[in-house]
Amino acid sequence: MINLLLIAYFIFLLFFFGGSLAVVYHLKVNKLNEKVSTITTLFFIVGCLLVLTFNISNAIQVDWKLLSFDLGEIPVSLELEDSSYE
Amino acid sequence: MNKPKGNYQHRFLDYHFKGKRDGEEIILILRRHWLILVAKLIPFGFFSIGLIAIFFLAPILTEFLPIVIDNNVFNVVMSFFFMGFWLSLFVMWIDFYYDVWIVTDQRIISIEQLGLFRREISELEHGKIQDVTTEIHGIVPTLLKFGQVYIQTAGEKARFTFKQVENPVMIRSVVMALQKNAIKQQKREEGAIMRGKV
Numbered sequence: 716m717i718n719l720l721l722i723a724y725f726i727f728l729l730f731f732f733g734g735s736l737a738v739v740y741h742l743k744v745n746k747l748n749e750k751v752s753t754i755t756t757l758f759f760i761v762g763c764l765l766v767l768t769f770n771i772s773n774a775i776q777v778d779w780k781l782l783s784f785d786l787g788e789i790p791v792s793l794e795l796e797d798s799s800y801e
Numbered sequence: 802m803n804k805p806k807g808n809y810q811h812r813f814l815d816y817h818f819k820g821k822r823d824g825e826e827i828i829l830i831l832r833r834h835w836l837i838l839v840a841k842l843i844p845f846g847f848f849s850i851g852l853i854a855i856f857f858l859a860p861i862l863t864e865f866l867p868i869v870i871d872n873n874v875f876n877v878v879m880s881f882f883f884m885g886f887w888l889s890l891f892v893m894w895i896d897f898y899y900d901v902w903i904v905t906d907q908r909i910i911s912i913e914q915l916g917l918f919r920r921e922i923s924e925l926e927h928g929k930i931q932d933v934t935t936e937i938h939g940i941v942p943t944l945l946k947f948g949q950v951y952i953q954t955a956g957e958k959a960r961f962t963f964k965q966v967e968n969p970v971m972i973r974s975v976v977m978a979l980q981k982n983a984i985k986q987q988k989r990e991e992g993a994i995m996r997g998k999v
Contacts, residue, residue, distance in 0.1 A: 727881050734888045737917050741895045745920075747816050747830065755894070762887050770880035776873040 718783035724774060735763050818903060818910065829904035829975060833965040834947035838897045845890060852882055892917055902963045904975065909952065911961055927983035929955045933976050935969040952976065 739756055746752035813827035856879050863870055899914035909930075913921040930952055937948035942965075950963040950972050966972060 724877070727884075731881075731884050731888065734892075738888065738891045738895065741899065741914075741917065742891075745819075745899055745914075747818055747899075747901065749817075750815065755898075759887075759891050763884075766880060766883045766887055770877060770884065773873050773876035773880060777871065777877060782874075 718779055720782045721779050728770075731763075731767075735759075818912075820910075821905075822907065826906045827903060828906055828979070829902075829972065831902040831904070831963055831966045831972065833897065833900060834942075834945065834967050836941070836945060836947070837965050838893075841893055841897070845886070845893070849886060852879070852886065855879070902961075902966070904972075904979070906979070909961060909976070923961075925952065925954050925961055927976075927979045928987050930976065930980040930983075931955055933973045933980075935973045937969060950976070 738759060742752055742756045742759065813830055816827050816830060859875060859879075860872075896914055896916065899912060899920075901912050903910040903912070908927060909925045911921075911923045911925075915921065932953040934951040934953070935948060936951065937943055937946070942948050945967075946969075947965055947967045948969045950966060950969045952961040952963075953959070954961060963969070963972065
């Protein structure tokens with residue numbers, strides 16, 4: 716059973732975490748002003764947590780089994796009727 | 802060293818940057834005009850309005866569609882759009898906020914942030930400044946007093962440009978005053994060497 720949508724979901728989530736880390740890194744490491752940097756970082760993190768909560772709370776309710784498919788169920792014909800090797 | 806007079810120095814006491822020398826004082830921190838950020842944010846504003854409209858109108862619209870869309874799947878997809886929107890907003894902010902020109906009492910530092918993973922830093926000692934030119938081009942920049950400041954140098958980087966900065970005329974006068982001070986200082990030092998004091 717392969718659940719491509721679930722894999723895609725985790726890849727998107729991974730990109731989001733990576734992007735968020737890069738943003739926080741820039742806000743903290745290249746800071747010019749401590750106050751501005753702290754406020755912006757906190758604002759960004761709060762926003763991230765809000766959208767992440769909304770995302771995860773909805774993802775939990777999704778019936779991922781319905782969205783999966785079995786590769787074994789795909790009919791594959793191996794009969795080479797018009798093969799020139801016959 | 803004599804510094805140009807002004808009431809701006811106290812504004813930057815809380816500001817620090819990597820490689821700041823001991824006793825170095827920040828005189829100006831320059832960024833692009835706020836209108837440039839607003840102009841970049843306008844498409845984002847439309848996009849966010851579109852996202853919110855889709856989010857709230859979707860239950861009504863799906864009634865007219867021939868296919869059934871699971872509400873939770875729809876919400877997950879929408880939340881990814883919101884996540885992307887939030888990230889892009891801050892990437893834009895970083896691009897604006899960290900694209901900065903710092904004028905100190907010793908040198909000019911140009912920091913150009915190009916996206917998240919490209920950053921160019923160059924610096925110029927005041928003594929190497931040859932000429933400063935300002936350019937205000939267009940109706941909106943004339944009304945809001947923003948434009949370019951070109952600093953011709955004798956250094957490695959031939960020309961420094963402060964792009965779309967507020968009040969370029971004031972900046973030019975500050976930079977010119979700093980350059981004059983630096984040249985006076987250089988001459989004083991040279992004179993001291995000639996007299997054998999150093």
